[in-house]
Amino acid sequence: MLTSSVNPAASSTSTAASGTSKSNMDEAQDRFLKLLVAQLNNQDPMNPMDNAQMTSQMAQINTVTGIQQVNDTLKNMAEQFTAMQVLQGSNLVGHNVLMEGNKLTITDGKASGAVNLAARAESVKVDVMSPGGQVVDSFNLGALDAGQHGFTWDASSYTYGGTPTFKITATLGGKPIENTALSVATVQAVGSSNGAMTVQLHDGTSVPYSAIKTIL
Template identity: 45%
Template sequence: MINAISSATTASSSSAAVTSTQAEAGSQDRFLKLLVTQMQNQDPLNPLDNAQVTSQMAQIQTVAGVEKLNASLGTMASSFQQAQALQAATLIGRDVLVPGNSMTLSEGQGRGAFELADSAASVNVEVSDASGQVIDRFSLGALDKGRHHFSWSPEGGTDLSEVTFKVTTGSGSAASTATTYTRDTVGAVITGASGLELDLYSGRSAAYNSVAAVLQH
């Protein structure tokens, strides 16, 4: 997979470079032809001013310079995309945290994560089934500011494949919702219209730049 990504990106870069070079050569050729034609048909009593010719030549040089800059930026963008694709490929088989509030249960256990903007004296978790019905509530006690992880298992051997969770701090009017993350495993890396995307074991996809953390199993 890595070779395929590399080859496709390299081919794209080479094609872009050739197209840019051809476009630049064509622009300069058209300019020279127009300039020669203009000089051949000029009024002998009112010849072209040297300053005017110099100005026109400076303009074509400016255009050529912009085209070269655009070609360089295109090459840099392709190289960055290639490096990003190679880096993303190393995530295959790894667990990642992406924005979300779902837990996929494996062997009767699910794992989730959340982030607190401030320390909290009381952190509470509410778990709901696919229909949105609350099936469990529990407290994690007092926690410091930052990211935290937890695991959960349904009571009584309830057969669930996936649940959602909500994390709150405090109680009553002082309660606030924490930022939650879904923990999932990367199955593949694909290139989409909006950039690199990760195919996850749960069947979902996530943007590569949305990954908040990479974890061990």
């Protein structure tokens, strides 16, 4: 289970990874220098390597070393940034958020959802359906402008088992208006996965932080 705390071993892991990278870099430099010395020892005395050739080879190993150091620095910065995000994201725990989806979570006989309209609509209808796909209730939100709009459904008479869903039908002049259904979820914990911040929801699912559209 994800938690809002940061793994105390992260720093030591990062240090170990950095040490391993540095060790590999040192080995590469050592091999290069050994090959260069062997080349100098076995060169043709009548046609020795000139300064330009030696400088070029030294520049190559320095370039590789420099790139590796930059990569290591960027990797460490990314890990630290993710850790900071997780710490800041712990403030989300217990808050409701909006995400793409059409599930309705019933709490105290009510359920909330939202819709994001691509354009103005003169009619926005909400159909509430049982887990089996049967329409159990319908209501109209009326005319709405483009953008995000929330709604609350009275679920006191809902007797079906399982989580209900909803479908939005928006029209203007009889033509459909593109829309995106948004469901409400409660944040239970935050963490990180593969260097990215993740959010664990009340139903046990884990989603990337980028999936959150609005914090309520």
